[in-house]
Amino acid sequence: MNRAFAFLLLFGIQLSPSSAHAAQWLVDPAKSWLGFTGTMAKAPFDGRFQRWRAIIDFDPAHPEQGRARVTIDMASAVTGDTQKDVALPQGDWFDVKAFPEAVFEVQTFRAKATPSSYDAIATLTMRGVKMDLTTPLSIEVSGDTLRAKGYVSLLRSDFGVGQGQWTSAQWVALEVATAFEVTATRIP
C-alpha cells in the first residue's frame, strides 16, 4: 500500500510537467498590448511596447503549474511624444544598447477567492536588475481562447531607470504603472 502510494506519487510528479504542456497559448499581437503610465512634471503620460513576445503555459484546472515568460524589446517603447521617445532608449533611461530586452517571468499562478483572479508570482528583469514582481491579473479561458488582463505598479528606481539627476522624483515620478491585455489561442 505504502509502496503503491510512493510509486503513484513518483509517477504523478513525473507526469505533471507534461500535463502542464497540454495548455500552451499563442499570443495574438493584434488583440494584445503592454503599456505603462509615467508622470513627468506632474503630468501623466501613456506609453506602450510595440514589440514583445510571450510563452504562456496555463491550465485553469492547475494554475499553480502555469508558467509564462514575456520578453520585451525595450527599444520598441513609444509614448507619442517625440521628446520622450528620443530620450527613453538612451543611457539615462532604458539604455537599450546595453540592455535590449526586459524579461517578465511567471513561476506560478496563485488562484484567488474571486473566480478568474490570480496572482502571478513573477520576476521582472530590466536594465540588468531582477526583482520580484507579484502581479494581480484575471485570466479567462473559453474554448480555445485565453484572455488575460493585469495591472501592477513598480518603482523605476528599483531598476535604475532614470540615472544622474533623474534618480530623484523631482521631474519624473518614481512610480510607473504597467498594464497589459493579452488574447491568445490554444496551441493544439
Added chain:
Amino acid sequence: MPTRTRYDGVAIAIHWLTALAISAQLVMGWTMTSLQPGSYLQFSLYQWHKSVGITILALSILRLVWRLLHKPPPLPATMPVWEMQVAKAAHAFLYALLILLPLTGWAVVSASPLNIPTVLYGILPLPHLPVLSDLADKRAAESVLTLVHEIGGWILVILLAGHVGAALRHHFVIHDGILARMLPRFGAQG
C-alpha cells in the same frame, strides 16, 4: 534703380517677428529660471524657449543673407558721423547677439547632464551640439555656458533699450523718419 528710403517687406517682417520672439524669450527666460524646479509650467517654458530661440537663429541667418543681397536704406545725411558709427556698431552687436545667444543656449542644452532631447515645437527633433554632449564633466560646462548665456541676455537687454530709445528719439525728437521706414505700410509701395 533709385536708392530705397524704406526697408523692404521681407526685412520689415523679419525685424518685427524677431522683436516679438525676443520679447517672448526674455519673459520666458526670466520666468522659467525663477520658478521652483519640477513644475509642468517650468518644463514647458524651457521647451518653448528652446523652440523660439532656434527660430530666432534661423530668422537671423536668413536676415543676414537677405541684408547682404538687399542693401538697406542709407542713414539720413543729417546724422552726425559719430552717431552713424555708434548706430552701425550697435546694429553689428545686435546681429552678433541674435546669432550667439541661440548658439550659447543650444550649447547649454547640449551640455546639460539632464540630456533632454530638443524637439522644436514638439515636432522637429534638434540634435545636441557635438563634443558638448559627450563631455566628461557636463555639470561644470553647463554652469559656465549658462552664465555666458545669461550675461549675453543682459547685454541684449541693454542694447535693446538703446535700440528702442534711439528709434523713439529719431521719431519724436529728431523727426527724421528713421522709425517709419521699418514700420509696415500695408497696401503701399515702399
